[in-house]
Amino acid sequence: xxxxxxxxxxxxxxxxxxxxxxxxxxxxxxxxESHRCVYCYDAPxxxxxxxxxxxxxxxxxxxxxxxxxSARVIFEANPIGASCARxxxxxxxxxxxxxxxxxxxxxxxxxRLQRYATDAVFTRGRDVLKAGAPNGKSIGIVGSGPAGLSCxxxxxxxxxAVRIYERKPLAGGxxxxxxxxxxxxxxxxxxxxxxxxxxxxxxxxxTEIGRDIQLDELESQHDAxxxxxxxxxxxxxxxxxxxxxxxYDALDFIERIKTRDWASIPIGRTxxxxxxxxxxxxxxxxxxxxxxxxxxxxxxxxxREMPAYEYEYELAKRDAxxxxxxxxxxxxxxxxxxxxxxxxxxxxxxAVETDDAGRRSFRTIAGSEFEIPVDMVIKALGQQKMVDWxxxxxxxxxxxxxxxxxxxxxxxxxxxxxxxxxxxVNGGREAVDxxxxxxxxxxxxxxxxxxxxxxxxxxxxxxxxxxxxxKH
Amino acid sequence: MADLKVNFAGIESPNPFWLASAPPTNMGSMVExxxxxxxxxxxxxxLGEPIRNVCSRLASIDQGPQRMLGLNNxxxxxxxxxxxxxxxxxxxxxxxxxxxxxxSLMVESKREAWHEIAKQxxxxxxxxxxxxxxxxxxxxxxxxxxxxxxxxxxxxxxTEWVKEATRLPxxxxxxxxxxxxxxxxxxxxxxxxxAVSLINTINSVMGVDLDTLVPYPNVNxxxxxxxxxGPAVKxxxxxxxxxxxxxAEVNVPISGIGGIGTWRDAAEFLLLGATTVQVCTAVMHxxxxxxxxxxxxxxxxxxxxxxxxxxxxxxxxxxxVTDWGNLDLNYKTVARIDHQKCIQCNLCHIACExxxxxxxxxxxxDGKRFPIVDEHECVGCNLCYxxxxxxxxxxxxxxxxxxxxxxWRELTxxxxxxxxxx
Numbered sequence: 001x002x003x004x005x006x007x008x009x010x011x012x013x014x015x016x017x018x019x020x021x022x023x024x025x026x027x028x029x030x031x032x033e034s035h036r037c038v039y040c041y042d043a044p045x046x047x048x049x050x051x052x053x054x055x056x057x058x059x060x061x062x063x064x065x066x067x068x069x070s071a072r073v074i075f076e077a078n079p080i081g082a083s084c085a086r087x088x089x090x091x092x093x094x095x096x097x098x099x100x101x102x103x104x105x106x107x108x109x110x111x112r113l114q115r116y117a118t119d120a121v122f123t124r125g126r127d128v129l130k131a132g133a134p135n136g137k138s139i140g141i142v143g144s145g146p147a148g149l150s151c152x153x154x155x156x157x158x159x160x161a162v163r164i165y166e167r168k169p170l171a172g173g174x175x176x177x178x179x180x181x182x183x184x185x186x187x188x189x190x191x192x193x194x195x196x197x198x199x200x201x202x203x204x205x206x207t208e209i210g211r212d213i214q215l216d217e218l219e220s221q222h223d224a225x226x227x228x229x230x231x232x233x234x235x236x237x238x239x240x241x242x243x244x245x246x247x248y249d250a251l252d253f254i255e256r257i258k259t260r261d262w263a264s265i266p267i268g269r270t271x272x273x274x275x276x277x278x279x280x281x282x283x284x285x286x287x288x289x290x291x292x293x294x295x296x297x298x299x300x301x302x303x304r305e306m307p308a309y310e311y312e313y314e315l316a317k318r319d320a321x322x323x324x325x326x327x328x329x330x331x332x333x334x335x336x337x338x339x340x341x342x343x344x345x346x347x348x349x350x351a352v353e354t355d356d357a358g359r360r361s362f363r364t365i366a367g368s369e370f371e372i373p374v375d376m377v378i379k380a381l382g383q384q385k386m387v388d389w390x391x392x393x394x395x396x397x398x399x400x401x402x403x404x405x406x407x408x409x410x411x412x413x414x415x416x417x418x419x420x421x422x423x424x425v426n427g428g429r430e431a432v433d434x435x436x437x438x439x440x441x442x443x444x445x446x447x448x449x450x451x452x453x454x455x456x457x458x459x460x461x462x463x464x465x466x467x468x469x470x471k472h
Numbered sequence: 473m474a475d476l477k478v479n480f481a482g483i484e485s486p487n488p489f490w491l492a493s494a495p496p497t498n499m500g501s502m503v504e505x506x507x508x509x510x511x512x513x514x515x516x517x518x519l520g521e522p523i524r525n526v527c528s529r530l531a532s533i534d535q536g537p538q539r540m541l542g543l544n545n546x547x548x549x550x551x552x553x554x555x556x557x558x559x560x561x562x563x564x565x566x567x568x569x570x571x572x573x574x575x576s577l578m579v580e581s582k583r584e585a586w587h588e589i590a591k592q593x594x595x596x597x598x599x600x601x602x603x604x605x606x607x608x609x610x611x612x613x614x615x616x617x618x619x620x621x622x623x624x625x626x627x628x629x630x631t632e633w634v635k636e637a638t639r640l641p642x643x644x645x646x647x648x649x650x651x652x653x654x655x656x657x658x659x660x661x662x663x664x665x666x667a668v669s670l671i672n673t674i675n676s677v678m679g680v681d682l683d684t685l686v687p688y689p690n691v692n693x694x695x696x697x698x699x700x701x702g703p704a705v706k707x708x709x710x711x712x713x714x715x716x717x718x719x720a721e722v723n724v725p726i727s728g729i730g731g732i733g734t735w736r737d738a739a740e741f742l743l744l745g746a747t748t749v750q751v752c753t754a755v756m757h758x759x760x761x762x763x764x765x766x767x768x769x770x771x772x773x774x775x776x777x778x779x780x781x782x783x784x785x786x787x788x789x790x791x792x793v794t795d796w797g798n799l800d801l802n803y804k805t806v807a808r809i810d811h812q813k814c815i816q817c818n819l820c821h822i823a824c825e826x827x828x829x830x831x832x833x834x835x836x837x838d839g840k841r842f843p844i845v846d847e848h849e850c851v852g853c854n855l856c857y858x859x860x861x862x863x864x865x866x867x868x869x870x871x872x873x874x875x876x877x878x879x880w881r882e883l884t885x886x887x888x889x890x891x892x893x894x
Contacts, residue, residue, distance in 0.1 A: 028537075035536030038815075038861050041822035063536055099815040103862060 007267045007291030014262045017289035021182045021315075022086065022112060030116045034063035037108045040099060042462065045110055048097035050436045051078035052458030055094055059113055070117035072128035077439075077458035079129070079153035080146050080192050082122065083175045084432045085114035086184040091311050093432070122191045131199045132159030137449055140165065140222035142209055145173020146431040147228030147422025149196050150438025151445075154456055156199035158446050164201060165218070167208035173230060174423075175431055177255045180282040182289065186258055215392055219417065224445045227404065227413070227420040228438065229390075231383035231428055237274065241332030242379075246341035250275070250283045250380035257286055268376025270294040272344045274329055275380035276306035281316050283378045288319040295321045296372065300328040300349050301362050324372075326350065328364055332377055343371045383428060393418060403427050410444025411437060419445055474774035475781040476512075476767065480748050481641040481667040481725045483599045485572040487512035488742065488782055489766050492729050492750035493576035493602060493645075496760070499552065500560030504567065509760035510767055513572025515669075515750060518549035518604045519557055519589065520578040520616075531678035531688035533704065542704035543753045544678045546689065546696055548610045549578055554592070562596040572748075574643065577634075578604040578616050586630060587637040594638045601640055603630065603665075605656075606647035606672020608699045618672070621647035624659035631663025641666040643727060646712075648705075649675050653712040657722045668716060669727035669750060671709045673699025702753040706731030710744055717745025717790045733762065735769030742782065743789035797881040804872040805852035807832075807845045813865040814842055820856035820866060828855045847871075 007014065025033065037059040045055040054073055061070035074081035090096070090111040098107030121128055139155050141148045144166040152162045170176050172189035179189075197203055209215060218225060234249040236242060246268065256265050267290040273283045276299035287295045297316065299306060302325040306313065316323075326349045335342030348368035351360040385402030397405040397414035404413055404420040411419045421437025423429065439456050446454055476487040490513035491497050491506055498517045506514055525548055533542040550557060565573050575593045579585040593601055605627055607617030620626045627644065634642050644660035646653065648671035660668050675697050678688045687695035709730025716722045728746030732738055733754030741749045754762055770782065779785055809820065809832075821843040824832040831849035834841050845856070852868060860866040883890055 032537045035538075038817045038819065040816075041818040043818075044816065099817050102815045 007262070008269070008293065009291035011262050014290060018181050018257075018260070018286075022115075024119060025109070025112050025116045030062055030113060033109050033113060034059050036100070037063070038100065038103070044097035044099055045094035045108075046458075047461055048093045049078075049458070050093070050430070050432045051081075051084075051439065052436075052460070052462060053077040053081065053094075053114075054457070054462075055110055058117060059108065059110070062113055062117055067117050067120040068124075068126050068128060071121040071126075073457070074114055074118055075128055075153075075195070076456070078432065078435045079150045079196065079438070080175060080189075080431060080435050081114060082118035082188050082192055083146070083179070083184060084435065085111050085118060086188065087175070087179050087430075088432050089309050089311070089430060092309060122195075127195070127198060129153065129157060129195070129199060131156045134161065135159035135450075137161065137223045138163070138221065139224050139226065139445060140218050141226045141228060142218070143173060143228035143230055143422070144168075144171035144193065144203060144205075145228055145230050145422060146175055146434035147230075147438040147441075148173065148226065149192060150435040151226045151228060151419075151421065151441045152196050152201045152438075153199060154439055154442030155445065156196070156201050158442065158454065160445075162201040163222070164196075164203045165207045165209060165213065166203060166205045167211075169205055171203050171205055173228075177258055178251060178279075179258075180254070180286060181257050181260065182285070185260075210389075210392070223417075223449055225418050226411075226438070226441050226445065227390075227393075227418060227424060228422045228434070229386055229420075230423040232386040232389075233384055234379055235381040235384050237329060237332075237379055237381065239329055239331050241334060241341065244332055244334050244341040245339050246375055247332055247377045248379070250279050250378050251383070253378055254279070254282055254286065257290075262290070265290060266376070267292055268374065270296070270372075270374045271376040271378060272296045272298050272329075272372065272374045273378045273380055274298045275382070276301075276303075276308055277380060277382060278308045278312050279382075280380035281308045281312040283380050284316050284321045285319045287376075287378065288321065292376070295319070296324050296374070297321055298324045298327050298329055298344070298346065300326065301360070302326060302351075305360065326362065328362075329377075330369065333371065341374065341377050343373050344377060345369060345371050383423075385427075386424065390424070401427060407444070409440065410447060411441035412444050412448065416448065419448075474771050474779055475783075476771060478512075478747055478782060480572070480727065481600070481643065483513070483572050483574070483641055484570070485512040485748060486570060487767055488738065488746075488748040488770075489763050490514060490572060490574070490727065490748050490750045491755060491760075492752040493518050493574075493604065494752040494756070495547070496752060496755045498550065499557075500564045503564050503573070506755075506760045506763075507568045507571045510763040511571075511760065513574065513599075513748065515574040515576050515602050516557070516561060516598075518576040518578045518607070519554060519593070520549045521580070522553060523548040523551055523610075525551055526691045528689040528691065531698070532702070533678060540702055540753065540757050542676075542678075542700055543702040543756065544676045544689075544698040544700045545673070546609050546691075546698040549576075549604070549607070554589075558592055558596055561593070561598055565597040565599075572600075573598045574600045574602050576602045576604050576645070578607065578611060581615055581620070581626070581630065583633045586633040590634050590637040590640075594640050598640070600643060600666075601634065601638065602643040602645050602669060603634060604645050604672070605630070605660075606645045606670075608647060608649050608673055608675050609697060618647040618649055621645075621656055621672070622650055624655045627656050628659040628663035631660050631665050635664040643667040643669050645672055645729075646670040647672045648708060648712055648730075653715050654719055654722070657716045657719065661722055661724055665724060667725040667727060667747075668722065669729055670716070671705070671712050671730045673701045674705055674708065676700035701730065703731045703733060706737060706740075710740060713741060713746055714744040714790060714793045717787060718793055733757075735766045735773065738766055738770060739773060739785070740789075742786050744793070745787045745790050747786055798879050800877040801880060801883065802872055802876050802878045803870075803874075805868045805870050806847045806850040807852070807854075807856050807866050808847075808869050809843060809845060809856075810865050810867070811837055811842050811844075813862050815862055815865075816840070816842060817861060818843055819859045819861065823855050823859045828853055832856060 058073040095107040171193040175189035271292040331345040333343040349362040395415040419441040422434035493515040529547040532540040605621030611617035644665040725747040728741030729750040831846040835844040
């Protein structure tokens, strides 16, 4: 793997390219924006948030100057509320639901306000969450991503002794290693990790189950175990040339960017990114920011089918990415040295039929092969499930798609001592979904071990008052 | 374009917009710039014996990004010498003969003192004097300002003194720091006042600094109550203006003061009986330039409504103000929500639920949940209409046909045992 700095632009320019795309609100902006909020009752933003943060409440606390209280409302419903403030797809969640959209065409900037409040407590070093009195029980959590951190937070609040096992050097999971650098730096996820640690949660990094501690030890040391292991490696292309130099896995590429050691990050002149999901967008936009001259997004279907969010697609468009729709890679071709990728051989596809759900399928067009000269290929095809690893756990059941089967209310798996949540259960969704799963799992674990039902903020869609018939 | 000229107790003014006696009229150069900006008149910052001010002097009440909804001050009358002020007044009047230049006065409660200053002002060529019987801070502790205005006998007496000494129109500026504005208003008229102006500022403590625990404005760790003005006081001023406007004994022109910042505010004061309006806080906030839209907006309003002169609207709403006992108990309105416009913020629901009569439940329309008014339960209080953020979404609809009006007075005359409506 090449580690030379190949970028045609200088490091200062790269640093500028990676500035945050959503800068923090100034105090004046926060005052203005928080007062613009209508303060809906039974608010649509709160319903739309997977963790059901009481959005009007935290915004009005910003307006009243109670930033500590505002951050408490956020973190009580979502322990990773600072990351979510930056990486949530707010357009399709809270802000999309904001009735302001209908009133004045511009929703309240909920994400940025959430950042304003959570930044304030981190800056001031104010702890807004408290650990419960120790109850003598111990929980092991595998994975320190959004689901694991969330679950650990609620369990610590209930008085459990919690230990998180993380195989990476830093805790935080995808929030630490997988988010586009212009959306969020590692500092934010590390502040959240530190907040969890201050609740007394023990976080053992560089600790892999099966290598540093065995599954049976894990099971015997804890009263219950939460699996927040996420997903595995990026799916393979299964085409010739995948092993060549210059071919990267999107998540590895993104993870290297998180170091901000620009000179050590490989970058080609012409970069082909294969896939059209949100990770593929993160790869193309960051490849451009690192100085690639041409960045191509290669996808066998069209923009109608692309899984990336609309606003993510817009980001890629703004970065002058070339979109090669209805193009499927068939081979990565080596250059004269025989070891480095020099071209991507592709084939054209055509839409053939539409299934009952309105989805079109695409087939390759015989004889339409062509080659694009590239010097870097990034695979962004989605992640595989950790089926083999998960099946080591006795009695655990997976669904047909390889996802851990759980009771959706308690997140308890088929093995009653194991609970699970996040990507390994939902197949790969947002950090905020994982945070909610961690919350539900903590409630489930507590019910399982104590028989007591607790309900944390935002555990359910807020009370929906009944509609009624009116006699006229 | 409608005629904006007014004649106020004999004082001609190109428009009804005057600057109130306050910092914006502190000196000749300021008043001249104001006249250049379009102000029709100005009441010069109060003349009197030299004083010494404190630092700091102002504090405000804000609503989020909206600054200075209310302003308070503990500044006193002019801190410049009488000679300099009189000289500048004379020059200003000579340069701006067509503008209204009124001089605010406040001296100790001695007949000779009032005689002396009134004569000196008349000699400058100014158009009138305004007796400051309203300043609620500092000067009142020395037996001046509000100390005069709060005792109708004093108000009458000092007005008589000034009338003895000058032929200029005398305006008496009243304090709102009284339980009933009518007795001081009548006292001014009995004393010979040619007009009254109101309101002066209201006694106020603006707030407390939560870090130092010292109320605002902080003067070396201590605070004193000051005079409150700005948009927040407008309803109080409108009430007092309309009270005097509908009092038969107060048959002199009124200059309305209190929270006026736009032509709309001004029009409301005119409709409730003011002939001119005086502005201070809005100018302190945004500068003399605001008068341009006040003139433009009032003029367009008059044109739109078919009035040829601003004089045509003065007092038009006064007959619409009455006592509660004369209101029609049978008038019935209910709220209606336009679900095409409703954004489902549900503020009407929660306001009605917790602050009114629990008559806005939810209903399902085309799969969406909307608040809806139960008209049998609705008392027509207006609360939902007031909280709704969408213009035109909630309207108050009249249900009675107006054929059987009934007032509480009529009801209790007919059935003396009835003290409340059914």
